[in-house]
Amino acid sequence: MNNMITSKARGSVLMLSLWCMCLLTMFAAYLGYNVRQKLMLVKRIEERSKLRFAAEAGVKKAISIVKAQEQKTYNALNDDLSANDAFKDIMVGDCVVSICYEYKDDETGALALCYGIADEERKINVKTASPVVLERFFRITLESDYAQSQALAASIIDWQDEDSGMSIPLGSAEDSYYRNLRFPYEAKDSGMEILDELLLVKGIDNKTFFCIKDYLTVYGGGKININTASKNVLMALGLDEDIADKIILFRNGKDRIAATPDDNVFESNSSILPKLSQFSRLDNSQLTHLSRVVDEYIATASDNFMIRSVARLNNGKNTMTTICVVDRKGNVLHWQES
Ligand SMILES: [Ca+2]
Ligand SMILES: [Ca+2]
Structure with missing residues (x-):
């Protein structure tokens, strides 16, 4: 009888020991997993810190x-x-x-x-650009018709101007339009601080924004650098395609590639007309037109x-x-x- 009790007790102790070992093993595995996760997190934080420091x-x-x-x-x-x-x-x-x-x-x-x-002066400043320049820019860049491009230009103007009256009778938007959206808000009625604000303006969805974002800015006094601006920005200022092409050809130099050592440069506004007319023939009306655009919109420095x-x-x-x-x-x- 005593022998039976002793062997039962031994069996219970063995079972208990096995359970304890099992629990300890699970606990050790849990601890190991946690430590590994924490080490990975520390490594990631350290890497982000190194990257931030290097980018800065x-x-x-x-x-x-x-x-x-x-x-x-x-x-x-x-x-x-x-x-x-x-x-x-x-x-x-x-x-x-x-x-x-x-x-x-x-x-x-x-x-x-x-x-x-x-x-940033290679781009059009949406805070200072006139409705005419914006309309031309949208028509050229988005290949839209006059009514669509005028509506986009007016919506940008009305988003930023102080009043709540529409700058054109149809197609633009002020508070009354934005208040009736599914998630309502109001027109900003002051200048944009970041370009992404355009996504809040009527008519500018993600696809449109992607097409126009590289040509627009919220920085600068509004002058465009003739040495760096792209063709559609130059044309948005009112230059015809022939003059815009000649400016790009002149800039690109003999290899006809931009940003290479043989590029030509306009050093000052007064050098633009003489240099361009020496490079390529311009008739009197083109010269008069170019002169007007240079006076109104152009700079050579940024x-x-x-x-x-x-x-x-x-x-x-x-x-x-x-x-x-x-x-x-x-x-x-x-x-x-x-
Ligand atoms: Ca307004
Ligand atoms: Ca070149």
Whole structure:
């Protein structure tokens, strides 16, 4: 009898021990999993910190080059800011940083990655542009008809002007339109602070925004740099296609490629008419027209620059992009990390 009780007790102790071991093993596995997750999180935070630091270092390098060019009287697609291999693959600690932007060549239509900084004066400022310029821009860029492009232009004007009256009788929008949307809001009635605000304006959906965003800005005094502006921006100012083509051909130089060492440059507004008429024949009416557009809209230097600093780690698996807009003196106007 005693022997039976002893062996039962031994069996119970064994079972208990096995359960304990099982629980301990599960606990150890749980602890191990948690520790591993936490180590991965720490590693990810450390990597993000390295990438942020490297992207910021890239922006600071770019700002120093912008400041060094402060006194320059013109900016062009092939200068030290817009096209400079010093901006490619800069080593910062464990990271590789590039300052770059995408540029669409007007002659070939090809989209190229440029190492450098893009000026904002190559774009139309939606805060200062007239309805006429905006209408022409939409008609050319979206290939829309006059009524559609005029409605878009008026909607942008009405979104920003102080009053609540429509600038054209039909097609634009003010508070009464936005209040009746599924998720209502009101017209801003002041200047845009970031370009993405366009997505709130009547008629501008994601697809439209994607087509127009590279040609528009919220920075600068409204003058367009004739050395950097694209063909449809030049045409939006009222220049006919023939003159716009001649300006692009002149700029591109003998190799007919933008942002290469042989590019030609307009150093000042007073050099535009003599240089262009020497390069290609312009009749009297074209010269008169060009002169008027130059006086009203054109500059040869830029005052605001967008720096896009891309930091890469682990052969490009992890990246961080910092976008910064600075003025000519290097003052930061906008900062965005993603
Ligand atoms: Ca308004
Ligand atoms: Ca060239």
